[in-house]
Amino acid sequence: MIKVQAEDFDVGAELAALSRGRAEVGAVASFIGLVRDVAGPGELSAMTLEHYPGMTERQLEQLEGEALDRWPLDKVLIIHRYGRLLPGDQIVLCAATSSHREAAFEACAFLMDWLKTKAPFWKLEEVDGKSNWVAARQDDDAAAARWQTDTPKSK
Amino acid sequence: MNQPVNRAINRPLKVLYFAWLRDRVGRSEEDVQPPGNVTTVGELMAWLARQSDGHGEAFKDPAIIRCAINQDYAKADAAISAGDEVAFFPPVTGG
Numbered sequence: 001m002i003k004v005q006a007e008d009f010d011v012g013a014e015l016a017a018l019s020r021g022r023a024e025v026g027a028v029a030s031f032i033g034l035v036r037d038v039a040g041p042g043e044l045s046a047m048t049l050e051h052y053p054g055m056t057e058r059q060l061e062q063l064e065g066e067a068l069d070r071w072p073l074d075k076v077l078i079i080h081r082y083g084r085l086l087p088g089d090q091i092v093l094c095a096a097t098s099s100h101r102e103a104a105f106e107a108c109a110f111l112m113d114w115l116k117t118k119a120p121f122w123k124l125e126e127v128d129g130k131s132n133w134v135a136a137r138q139d140d141d142a143a144a145a146r147w148q149t150d151t152p153k154s155k
Numbered sequence: 156m157n158q159p160v161n162r163a164i165n166r167p168l169k170v171l172y173f174a175w176l177r178d179r180v181g182r183s184e185e186d187v188q189p190p191g192n193v194t195t196v197g198e199l200m201a202w203l204a205r206q207s208d209g210h211g212e213a214f215k216d217p218a219i220i221r222c223a224i225n226q227d228y229a230k231a232d233a234a235i236s237a238g239d240e241v242a243f244f245p246p247v248t249g250g
Contacts, residue, residue, distance in 0.1 A: 033250055049249065052173055052242060055226035080249060092250055112250060120223070120242075121249025122174035133175045136246030 001075070002060040004051065006083040009093055018077050019097050025074050029104035030095040031112050037087035042127035049082045049091065052120035056080070059119050067096065067111055071103040078111060080121065110147050117144040166193070166237045170203070172213070173244035176220065179213035196222045197231035199241065213243075221246060 003009075011032060019025045035047050064076045077095040085091060094115065096107035123134040171184045189202045197217065204214035214220065222229050223242045235241060 050174055051249070052171070052223070052226070052244070055223055055242065058226050116250040117247065118228075119249045120173070120244060120247050122245065123248045124174070133245065134248045136248050 001077050002057055002064060003077075003079040004053075004056050004060070005079065005081060008081070008090060009079050011090070011093055014077060014079065014093060015095060018075055018095055022074055022097065024099055025097045026099050027101040027104040028095060028097045029101065029108040030093065031108050032090055033092040033094075033112075035085045035087050035089045035091060044087055044125055044127055045129075046084055046086055046126040048084045048124040048126075048131075050122045050124065051080075051082045055120050060115070063111060063114050063118065066114070067107045070110070071096070071098065071107045073098045073103060073107055076107065076111065078115065080115070080119065082121070113140075113143040113147060116140045166191070166235065168199070168235060168237070169240045170199075171240065171242040173242065175245055176213045176243050179209050180207075181209045194234055195231065196224070196229055196233045196235060196241070199235055200231070200243070203243075219246065220244070 011030070015028055015030055019028050035044070037044050060078050060080070064078065067073060067076050074097045077093065079093040081091055092115070094108055094111045096104045096111065098104040098107070117140055125132050125134055167186060167188050169184060170187055172180045172182065177183050187203070189199060193199050193202045200214050200217045200220065204211050204217075217231070221244050222231070222233070224233060224235065225240050226242070
């Protein structure tokens with residue numbers, strides 16, 4: 001399930017809903033991304049996430065389908081927020097459920113690595129009264145690339 | 156029988172800009188009609204770069220710009236067709 005929203009989310013409620021009534025699910029792996037209060041040398045006062053409505057949902061749905069193809073999962077959940085967020089705010093929740101932990105852990109890492117390089121979001125940081133677009137990180141590309149050659153072990 | 160559409164005359168396109176590309180161009184979207192010899196994403200970037208100083212600034216370094224045609228990623232040699240929604244943006248930084 002994919003949700004792209006401005007509103008905050010309740011991690012406990014979302015994860016509980018994901019495995020409710022699914023007796024075969026023995027593992028729920030999740031990742032929560034937060035706004036940090038540091039941005040290089042300055043102190044971050046806020047961060048605005050811009051996205052491409054339509055394409056964002058489309059890319060995340062493709063990502064969900066890819067994870068379901070690669071691992072024996074029951075469900076995938078990605079919630080990603082947009083708009084102006086403050087330090088400590090939740091940005092993203094990514095979760096995968098499976099019978100066993102290995103598939104859930106791997107799928108969750110895969111989802112975040114690919115989301116970082118494919119989902120059309122852009123961060124605008126407000127630091128010391130100035131707004132700066134965050135530059136993409138090369139190690140994010142490297143993290144995503146490892147899933148192009150690795151064969152998942154658990155399927 | 157339907158006549159084939161003559162795409163060599165002009166190609167009305169909807170172009171979207173995000174993040175610092177939008178800041179530099181000065182707008183988030185525009186309808187454009189590039190000439191018929193503009194057939195790929197790369198050629199469209201080169202043509203857009205000549206439309207204003209802001210466009211020139213936005214497309215100064217085309218190698219770092221990402222593109223999507225109709226909301227799917229497309230490379231510089233991808234073909235564009237009349238009516239396409241073509242988006243330009245910097246490398247993504249979500250998550």
